[in-house]
Amino acid sequence: MAPIVPTADLLAQGLFHSLVASLFIEALARSWAVQDPAQQIALRLVALAYPLLVFPALLLLFPHRGDEAFRDAALLSGRRWSDVAFLGLDLHRLFVSSLAALGVLLLAIDLVALARTLLRGRPVPAEPAPAQAAALAAALAPLLGPDPAPPVVYLDRPLPGLFCAGVRRPALHVTRGALELLDPGELRAALAHELAHLRRRDPARSWVMLGLRCLMCLNPTFQVLARALARDAERLADERGVALGADRVALASALLKLHRAAGGLDERRTLIFGGALNGTLRRASSLDLERRVRALLAPAPRPLALPWLRLGLAATSMSGLLYFVT
Amino acid sequence: MTAAPQTRAALGPELLRLLAALGWVVTATAVTLAGLGALPGWIAGEPHGVRTVATVEEAERLLGAGLALPSYLPAHLGWPPRRIRVAGGRGGAVELTFQDPAQGPGDRLQLLQATTPGAPLPPEFDALGSELTSSPATVASRPARLSRRTIAGEAWQQLSWERDGFRMVLRTRGDLEELFRMARSAHRRGSP
Numbered sequence: 001m002a003p004i005v006p007t008a009d010l011l012a013q014g015l016f017h018s019l020v021a022s023l024f025i026e027a028l029a030r031s032w033a034v035q036d037p038a039q040q041i042a043l044r045l046v047a048l049a050y051p052l053l054v055f056p057a058l059l060l061l062f063p064h065r066g067d068e069a070f071r072d073a074a075l076l077s078g079r080r081w082s083d084v085a086f087l088g089l090d091l092h093r094l095f096v097s098s099l100a101a102l103g104v105l106l107l108a109i110d111l112v113a114l115a116r117t118l119l120r121g122r123p124v125p126a127e128p129a130p131a132q133a134a135a136l137a138a139a140l141a142p143l144l145g146p147d148p149a150p151p152v153v154y155l156d157r158p159l160p161g162l163f164c165a166g167v168r169r170p171a172l173h174v175t176r177g178a179l180e181l182l183d184p185g186e187l188r189a190a191l192a193h194e195l196a197h198l199r200r201r202d203p204a205r206s207w208v209m210l211g212l213r214c215l216m217c218l219n220p221t222f223q224v225l226a227r228a229l230a231r232d233a234e235r236l237a238d239e240r241g242v243a244l245g246a247d248r249v250a251l252a253s254a255l256l257k258l259h260r261a262a263g264g265l266d267e268r269r270t271l272i273f274g275g276a277l278n279g280t281l282r283r284a285s286s287l288d289l290e291r292r293v294r295a296l297l298a299p300a301p302r303p304l305a306l307p308w309l310r311l312g313l314a315a316t317s318m319s320g321l322l323y324f325v326t
Numbered sequence: 327m328t329a330a331p332q333t334r335a336a337l338g339p340e341l342l343r344l345l346a347a348l349g350w351v352v353t354a355t356a357v358t359l360a361g362l363g364a365l366p367g368w369i370a371g372e373p374h375g376v377r378t379v380a381t382v383e384e385a386e387r388l389l390g391a392g393l394a395l396p397s398y399l400p401a402h403l404g405w406p407p408r409r410i411r412v413a414g415g416r417g418g419a420v421e422l423t424f425q426d427p428a429q430g431p432g433d434r435l436q437l438l439q440a441t442t443p444g445a446p447l448p449p450e451f452d453a454l455g456s457e458l459t460s461s462p463a464t465v466a467s468r469p470a471r472l473s474r475r476t477i478a479g480e481a482w483q484q485l486s487w488e489r490d491g492f493r494m495v496l497r498t499r500g501d502l503e504e505l506f507r508m509a510r511s512a513h514r515r516g517s518p
């Protein structure tokens with residue numbers, strides 16, 4: 001059994017802390033029955049901030065946590081797991097290496113998909129046919145109110161697509177396929193959803209999140225949390241879109257139509273051995289959509305009372321518990 | 327976070343529910359963590375606070391002190407020790423166990439020492455068994471105690487003394503003269 005170097009020890013501690021923080025926040029969100037996507041995001045951000053801010057602060061402010069006497073009195077000392085061997089490897093080391101590998105894999109899956117999108121190049125804007133331009137304007141007008149119209153990029157593609165992109169100057173992108181596929185009510189609902197993304201500047205947020213994910217590339221919990229936050233952002237855009245004037249059922253219908261139209265069109269594998277993951281990822285994506293549709297068919301979620309107290313208690317109790325985990 | 331509009335009267339029960347759920351989640355997490363923390367000890371059959379380490383150097387690092395080791399060790403006992411256990415972290419105690427490859431897997435020699443002057447050896451290192459006889463002895467002109475014990479049905483000789491105020495114990499299933507010779511040759515690593 002080789003002695004564990006302090007870097008591996010710190011890495012293991014950071015990975016385990018992130019895992020516990022995230023499970024703790026998820027358990028708390030379920031116990032409090034948090035339904036509102038904005039509150040869900042706020043709670044998950046607490047777990048996401050843990051490895052970035054709280055864990056380094058614990059190390060800097062409380063160096064005595066590294067003492068053997070503290071480790072002996074701690075709730076859990078990860079180094080104790082190095083005393084237990086499995087197939088000739090100590091479990092502590094096995095834990096660190098497998099989690100770190102999983103973190104890199106989760107990031108790589110998304111980076112490869114992103115690289116493929118970037119390699120396709122910037123979408124080429126086109127001029128919509130007059131009838132399509134009129135349909136777009138008619139769908140957008142009731143959503144805007146007194147606000148100026150956002151930039152809209154029309155893409156002459158048969159694949160149905162409706163998305164918001166651009167960091168400094170985000171714009172709505174609509175393809176010919178989407179205009180042909182969706183009826184006026186669905187188009188308005190889908191545009192309201194994208195308008196909500198645009199007003200939250202979600203494209204810029206997603207790039208910041210990607211940078212943080214690269215920084216935390218060895219941390220699988222961070223990768224999973226970031227993906228969960230992206231899903232929450234979609235749900236939040238659904239609800240904000242409804243608040244802008246979208247019909248809940250029309251939005252659910254638009255989501256289903258767009259998902260079905262996109263499914264099966266892209267069978268290329270993103271990774272070596274990606275075939276094994278392909279079906280799983282597709283099912284996960286369908287499951288996310290199913291949840292969003294179910295949420296849209298139900299009444300609007302009610303936010304819980306005392307939100308700031310909940311956030312404060314969640315953050316302090318989580319940090320307090322993890323103080324005793326070395 | 328946006329909050330639902332609530333009347334002041336409705337906030338009381340909501341606050342209670344909030345705290346009850348928080349208490350439940352904190353307790354469940356703490357119990358799970360404590361269970362996971364105790365699991366390696368259960369698997370390895372070690373009490374909490376005792377760690378098995380790989381090398382004498384790692385034991386010294388955990389204890390924050392140099393160990394006193396016999397410079398004389400009978401050739402039939404293999405070096406390094408077969409098992410090194412540390413109790414109590416910094417300022418705690420250590421147990422080194424040696425085996426004789428020619429005699430099979432049983433333990434042949436144990437060296438126990440505390441690394442804080444005047445501190446007793448921890449109960450985790452107490453050998454179970456019964457003391458048969460006990461008599462005063464000397465180790466390099468220091469008072470000591472020699473006892474005969476049966477541990478797990480085997481007869482052991484045990485020599486206890488203090489070296490510079492540090493409690494030391496040597497137990498052997500071998501020769502008594504070798505035991506005294508090892509005790510006399512014990513010196514702190516790095517010192518002559």
